[in-house]
Amino acid sequence: ADPIMIGLSSPQTGGAAYLGQHQRWGAELAIEEINAAGGAIGQQLQLSVQDNQCNPTQGAASAEQLISVGKVSAIVGALCSSATLSIMPIIEKAGIPLVVETSTSPKITELAGVGGNKWTFRINPSDQELAIGLARYLIADGKIKKVAFAGEDTDYGRGGHAALKTVLEKSGVEVGNGDFFGRDTQDFSAFLARMGSDKPDAIAVYLNGADELNFLRQYRASGLTIPLTGRVEFSELQEGVVESGAINGATSVFPYSEQIAVGDNTAFVERFRKKFGEVPNAQSYEGYTAIRLVADAIERAKSAEPGKIRDALESASFKATLGDVLKFDDHHQAHPSAVILQIENSKVVVKGLFNT
Amino acid sequence: MLVSTLILNGLVMGAIYALIGVGLSLIFGVLEIVNFAHGQIYTLGALALALLVGHFGFGFLPAAFVSALGVASFGYLLYVLFLRHIRKGEFERGIILTLGIGIVVQNALIHFYGATPQIVDTEFSFKDISFLELRVEMIKAIAVGFAIVSITTLHLVLTRTRFGMAIRALSQNREAALVVGMRPTIIAGHAVVIGTALAGLAGAVLAPVFTVHPLMGAPILFKAFAIVIIGGLGHLPGAVVASLIIGVSESLAGGLGSASLQDAAVFLVMIAMLQFRPMGLFGKGVRI
Amino acid sequence: MPSQQPLLSVEGLSKSFSGIRAVDDLNFVVERGEILGLIGPNGSGKSTSIDCITGFARADQGSVLLDGKRLTGARAEQIAQAGLSRTFQNVRVYDRLTLMENVLIARQAYDGVRWWQALAGTQACRGAERRASERGRELIHLVGLSTMSAFPAAFLSYGQKKLLALAMALMSNPKIVILDEPLAGVNPTVIRRIAGLIQSLNGDGQTFIIVEHNVQFIMEHCSRVVVMEQGRKLAEGPPSLIKEDERVLHAYLGKADAVAMELAFHGQ
């Protein structure tokens, strides 16, 4: 029989290409494993990837392409919140389920499910929920009074900023002096110089991919000692930065870490590393999980028809690699666990796993 | 204090921009080609250094030297294969050609190298030089040193030697160049080699400062364009002054204003400058 | 027929470049229907004066009056539209366009057809286009380039380009045609033809200012000659007087050369 097509809308070029690559690797690993085990409802799965360049316009184009040419049964994507938001009306019109796995903008949840877009499901926690967890942790010791902000100039950065600001300001912490950076920003030294003279208690970082790496590197070189927080993706920092001790004290909240030894994670990390030569990051994990979830829905629906898959997703109860069970609420939002990581003595330490 | 830090940072970045801008200006001056592949050339320099330091264990200085050399040979190849065929007055053709080359190089890099950003650490990383409460990263100081030495040398060559004058002459009248016995292809080839070597050097010295990935060239290219225009097309000292102006205004805009202002600074400065000096800072015309 | 004021008057024109006085207090007038010759040694400021008069250079001082109207400070294209048509010493034509297109362009700003008429393709516009093609074909024929009229101008030799430039300058029925060395590089036989053309146009009332180093031509065809030296007017008068003027002989022709030239013409 023909294989069942599953679409992946993912940034394959542009500044977020690196994340897209990891997302794609995760998805490919899942497909490979599922097919090796006989596929879903006896049919093989096939992945069709379209580049969305992490922007809304290409996002919409990629979805159009997946639907009309790729003839996919379901779509996973689109990594970047802005692209996801532009895809949502399209899949709704076409009646194809969309599993959102990395985009964190709260708007997606608002728009999905009851009274809104019935075809969109999200398996990763929203910024709101991540921010609440992080804020609780940050203010626990009462030392932090003023938080500065460095965000990507997209839904991700601005959404993160908004979420963190609401939560922190409720607890009397000042969130000020932030700045938003366009993609592919090279030089953060002016911002860092400003931080050096402002001296906030922490800098919340909501950057992505190459920009984040660049920021951390220049942060390290600047000699600042203000702890970083927010969504610092420690796993993607190649050796150097963490080991150097320059970002000791940094905290980060993430839906995933390859360091946690719960569920089947250790085995997953091993399989991933063997195939691609790098450890998985949140994008790989979530790409993997999303495909697994879709396959599960197909099995339960006993059909690859988009409508049936959608119905099956609504009643999903899927055990993810980290051991948590994914179920969707009224707004099609699942509530997986999230981790708080901290760098202590040049090592990433898991500070807590909480349910969102 | 903040302001002086910002100015210092700006001057440092400006010096590095100058490496890129001067190369671009030189190539424009001789071939009348606005080199849209210059950003990728710069990227190649950075990637080469990452490779040499990361995989082959080179020290920073020899690696920078070898990278610049490697990029220069690539530039020569480009010249022989493509740029050589561009004639004066075909300046759009040059733009399209280099645009195409840039697209190919960039995507080939993504294909073979991957889009993953890399960090390059050298023996000079994370050391500082301090004076009067101001600190400069060692690596940036070295980059500035490179910039000063290579640009000064180039300037001396262009103004003091006959070969340098020939480089300037060629851009003004190709037929006259033939008549006095120059070999345009050889002279222009040298100019391209020097121009690309400078861009490669800039990439190499900046590799340990920024992250290295195939897409790093584009944002810097636009700055380099602005620099060349502000300085007066093909005018090298102009390009240097313009680089410093851009570096400092960016730094001030980013430090005292916001990141968007920092991004806009280069354009605003350029547009403002050209209202007062349409031919660039040092450009001059001759009678019709 | 002669009106009170001269057609063109140049008063106190001065222009210097970083210390060099290229044009220095130049005064002269051009009467209706005359052919004024402008001569002088190389670098004496002839081309610069023309640039100042036609708005391609901004004079430091002085004024230019065409039919009593001040031209000083106007832009080149306005001056051209006011009726001063010129050629350039370093010959200029539209290389990639055919000769016919070249001459058509030379006329279009003058026939009173406004751009909206041109867009609408009105009767007036089509009529103007037709007249322009006729005149263009005629002028191309008169300068002897009719076999090449469908060629791009890039295909012309240096002298042919000069001829084309001349035809273009004549297209617009200007009040004054200013020619900067129109005959340099043109074959002597063709020069005779061109001289005939200029004479006959002049007979119809066309006014000319001609800068030339071809003394024979100047002497034969100009009604009056202005001689410049180092930016100043050295002498002025009818050719017969100029030819005898000691200062002119000295600065421009050189006594010996004048003799040599006469010899050349007699000597066969």
Next chain:
Amino acid sequence: MASDIALEISDWSVGYLDHPIVRDFSAVFPTGSVTSLIGGNGAGKSTLLKSIFGLNKHFSGKLTFEGKSVEGLSPAARLKTGIGIVPQGRCNFPQMTVHENLEMGAYLLPRTRASAAIESVTELFPMLRRKWRQLAGNLSGGEQQILETAMVLENSPRLLLLDEPSLGLSPRMQSEVFETVNSIRGKGVTVIMAEQNVFGSLMISDRAIVLELGRKFADGPARDVMHDPRIKAAFLGGEPVVETADI
């Protein structure tokens, strides 16, 4: 006696694009001769001169300079073997000063000889010294013509190709240039000169070649050509008008 023959052209076809302009041209130029190239506008004079220096497209034919075949050489190599050209129209470096232009004129000369060469051409044309620091593009038309001639003379070529050297020059300068040409003939320099100022150039020429539509139309001693009524009417402006003398 190869050394008596400076240049030999045989079955020469040259032009632009894919189309020869000058066709099947053959001629021999003895050392020290001065030849005038005469013809209507567009006859192919410039094309022929440029082709001897290698500046346009060569279709067929042989070119021998002082016994050596040169048709395959680059312009730079031809200049080195002793051929120099002053093309028609503007041919200098407009954004460089007169001095720098002269330096560039001596591009192929060793340093030591360069300054002597510059010295000697400025002596020949003192006007250059007065304009020393001025940009060449800002010179007057005639001044640029002189500069261009000087730049080539610096190389002291043994075969000098002049494309309308008197173009744009005042009568005074014209005779100076012709004088110069006349004087270097004595030093064994061969000159081929395209001119529309036919009387000036024929006066100092030994020989005249008339081109028409890219082919040789006549070839002979300058005096004869000058007096050939057919040629006179077609190329030299008709009868040298008697009335001129009467003004």
Next chain:
Amino acid sequence: MAAASMNSPWPPLRRLGLSAGAVILLTLPLWSPSDYITGIATLAIFFAVASTGLNVVYGYAGLLSFAQVGFWGLGAYVSALLVTDHGFSTWTAIGCAGAVCVVTSLVGGLAALRVSRDAFVVITLSFSLLLQLLARSWTSLTRGAMGIPGLPSPQVRLGDAILLDGNTASGFYWIALGCGALVVAATWWLLRSRVGRAFVAVNLDENLARSQGISAFLHQLSAFALSALIGGLAGALYVFKLGIVDPGIFDIYYAQMMLIIVIVGGAGHFWFVLLMSFVFTALPELLRLAPELRMILFGLVLIITIQFIPQGLGGYLADRRNRMLRRTE
């Protein structure tokens, strides 16, 4: 300098090609195998119009402008904002977008045209980048990187009956075709009039043109404004096809695409540029390989074209004609 010739080669062939093209274009949705193909053809129409705008300013007036993508994006944003925030109808919004672009180009042109042509290239590039920056950073107006989603589709009505519905692929196609044909035809009419001839004159020799009473500045400015109008209108309609606008509309990709179309078609050669719009829109769709491989191939096509037929297709044919003229002399 751009190859500009006012009489296109091969008139009889051209007429045949034009009528064949017109028939194909008119009936395309009727035989198109899928909405996807129709969608691509629609995109090609947009590129054809926008590239024609670039051809006016670059091919004819000789000013290489990267501002075209800026106007395209500006038009897109203005019409999107007018529709969403101010309740304009799509058609009025598109008209206003065109007007805003013209005004912007006039103001911008006053500044940008003072500099040399090479500097003009860079200034216009900065103009587009600056607009993109504005779209990204002025979040209160433009919603920043999140873009403005949910734009309606335009409709053509006669009374109450909907003649063409932009919601369907074929409906939008015909709307785009109709508007595009209108703009292109008007432009063609203008370019072949003496106004177009003046553009070329100014392009080829500014000073000569001025000596003939043709104002270089006015013509350059009006060519720039015309290109802005065309680009703005194209962008303004294009957003309704996308249904969303975000700062990506200013992507350098669009600029590259327009430039490639004009160059390969032959700057200053009207019909070949139109033809190339279709070729180059179809090409990346046919080559939906790995994205970077597709781009490599794309770059190679570009390099090879520019190496071998530098004047573009139109220029190449015109050149052939000229050579034939010589030979038959």
